[in-house]
Amino acid sequence: MIELIDIRKKFGGQEVLKGISAQFQPGQTSLIIGTSGSGKTVTLKCMVGLIEVDSGAVMYDGKNFSAMSIEERIEIRKDIGMLFQGGALFDSMSIEENVMFPLNMFSKMTKAEKQKRVDECLDRVNLAGKNKLYPSEISGGMKKRVGIARAIVMKPKYLFCDEPNSGLDPKTSLIIDKLIREITVDLNMTTVVNTHDMNSVMEIGDHIIFLWQGLKNWEGNNQEVLHSGNKELDEFIFASEFLKKVKANYNKIID
């Protein structure tokens, strides 16, 4: 379980996170949603320590990550997998080398065991047989899938995904979303996903946190999100005139 306790972050005079508290449970995909610039990426980076919080604490299974030394953090990070917005694959390495990289750095497996594990992970993300391609030779959706394979190769306990479906078509997005959901359940990971994609929200939102102006404005799940009665959340979800009409009719149907 990951717990945020009143985390705050300022950049210059701009207060991006104004005290956010939340809990993330294993086996669930938790989504952080909000408009662009609402602080989703900053929240995620604070959770993994790429950005330091100004105050508050990030707890991993009861251990205060924010107060840890670099060595202690490295131990926690070995249990963390992260999928970055653009995939963040290493350009100079093939797909296989990318996925094998964490194993080469940290595991004591034999070459054959590593190969087997890499093939399993690539198979898991439907990229079996693409081992030898380079990042420059594959599509954006494939890069994200390789990113997922690399993130789960060390069997992490915690998975973070920053906008896993930005820049992807709806169908590919759905494939990525389902994949994240599946591996979260199978590996019983604590998964936190940043998104502003409503399809993802409805599809995989076991637990949803809505950020608005630096605060947690609403928390719930995908069953509740459409009729929360929360003004800001409704504005975020039903942004277009078309969707507002859909909502009006939806309420009629529900009533």
Added chain:
Amino acid sequence: MYLQETLRQMYAMGVGSLLIVVVISFFMGAVITLQTAYQLVSPLVPVYVVASIVRESTILELSVSVLSLVLAGKIGSSLATELGTMRISEQIDALEIMGVNSRSFLVMPKLIAALITIPGLVIISCNVALFSGFLVASTTGVMSQDQFLFGLREDFVPFNVAFCMIKAVTFSFIIATVACYHGYYAEGGAYEIGTASTKAVVYCCIIILIFDYILAQLLL
């Protein structure tokens, strides 16, 4: 992992810069030979002295300092671009998340590769420049082959070669560290990668020239 990455960097730096080093050195050697011969038309000075002067200018300055300025442009900009791209596309963040110390993982192989490869390129440059001087001097009739070879050996100070290598190692260190610094701490987007790379080259050149002066002052 580190060894493999160091070898990859050495290959990129060495093979990537070999052609430009050979071409530049060839013309530097040819031009300096012709110009020295042109300036030294005196019946009092034996003609083989031209070869000695070409040797000194090549080893002490042209094939080290001038070449390092060229390599700052070639290798420095590519190191800064490589790290800048890794920073902007979050590859450096990805390393950190995996628990890898990105600074040592990325910078050390590049530094070691530069410290080995650049002095190697300098040695190649010295040889090519002197060979082209020899060719030009003997084919254009400035002096005979024997006279050039005699002049090349005359008054040879072995320390100058050591001085050349000290400079080469110093400049390699400057190129690698300054370029990596600017790339690693790049911020923003694609435009900033360009800015970081330009800055890296400019700072490399200035710092190389300053150290060129300091080393000449201290060691000669």
